[in-house]
Amino acid sequence: MTNDKLQKRLVKVVLILFLASLLQGISLHRPTKLDSANLTSASATLANSRLSFYGKVNGAHTAGDTTIAIDTSGNADNNTSNLFPGDTVSVGINGGRTVGTIIDSSNFALSAGLTVSVADQDAIYATQSGALTVTFTITNAIPANGYVLVTIPDPASGGNDGAPDTAASVADNGFDLNGMATTDISTTGGTNCTWGTETLTAGSGSGHTYKVVTTNATGCTGTPTVTFDGTTKDLVNPAPVTSGHTQGTADVYTIDVDTKDSADQIIDSVDIKVAPVEAVLVSATVEETLSFAVSASASASTACGITSDVTTTVTSIPWGALSTADSFSEAIQSLTVATNADGGYTLKIEENDQMGKDGVTCTGASADEASNCIKDTVCGGTACTESAARDWTGATYNGLGFSLxxxxxxxxxxxxxGKAAETTCTTGTFCARQIADQEATETKASIMSASGPSNNSRVNICYRISISSTQPAGYYYNKVKYTATAIF
Incomplete structure (x- = not known):
């Protein structure tokens, strides 16, 4: 090999080594950027996961109407299954109405009538709102002036008017921003995260976006939480999609969370699913109940500070012969009331008349032995009445009365x-009343009452009678009636 050839080959080798060295230097000076990773432990929680209701009016309705018919085809909601008693509903321009009852699958009743008439196919909607809480763990630190970006699915239009939205598919539907502002959103948590400037932008088909910057130079890591929860406003859940939705099966939406650097380059990202669905109305009817029972007592039973002289039955007070004048004869029954009425109950007592010989009419409240009647007692020097109790001070105050x-x-x-609230009885020996005389048109008086449900409240009723030595001989009787009334 000639010297010229060796020299040329040597030049080539040196040139190759130089280029390789140059490329290596460039590589070391500008290393390859890491691929972005997924945020971990990510979740999105809807405080209220119920789908909003969106239907249409079937036929025209005039002002004052309370029964609303809904259209049964082609809408987000074609029946009343996702409309519950107590829901706040808008019917046409009649906002803030309250659903009173669900009549059937295509009709519901408002608690108050429409104030303005509505036309066929006017909108009916009931919004469902609640807090949305998004939390995630950062994989790669967010540098200073980097940020978190949360994108919430929205409808193509009308996504910030406070009304629920619907579309043919989930891809075209989403949450209504409901006029929320950054003051309705909070970002907390994380490690070395100094949360700063916030930006909230209502979407028009590409998503509502919330951006929050972190300014800490150390780099933000850990697990932050973003909460959409306004004092007066929250996101409005979508209504069901109009095509392919099955009631009871959730429409699934995707919330996107990205972390980015100050140059808007994605660091980490994650897609989180939320699944609003119709709620389940759990209902039951509790039947109204009221029971009342009279129970007998045996002779020698004690109650009201006295001892019974006879055995009573549930339908009789059989004193038999009253052989001793100016002497008390005593009898006892017990009364039991039970009801589930919210307003409680009253139990009233009345007699058809005072006790008459062979049932003779005792005309007027003052009829006495001169009229062949055993009068109602006056209890003492200060008279008792059917509505005011007094101490029955002695057997010489003849007649019929009772205590409790x-x-x-x-x-x-x-x-x-004497009870704490009973001010008309002073000695408390035998505080008694007369029985309201219906022949004398006296007003029936309560003897038991409660202001709420009662579980078998029991009271002893103690009858007492006394006659004078000049009371005409014979068989005397009247009829006493109890009336129990529940207040539902």
């Missing part, structure tokens, strides 16, 4: 020995 004693609860309106 609580067995369970405190439903007796007055008590034989």
């Amino acid at each position: 004693a609580d067995l369970t609860g405190s439903d007796a309106v007055f008590d034989y020995d």
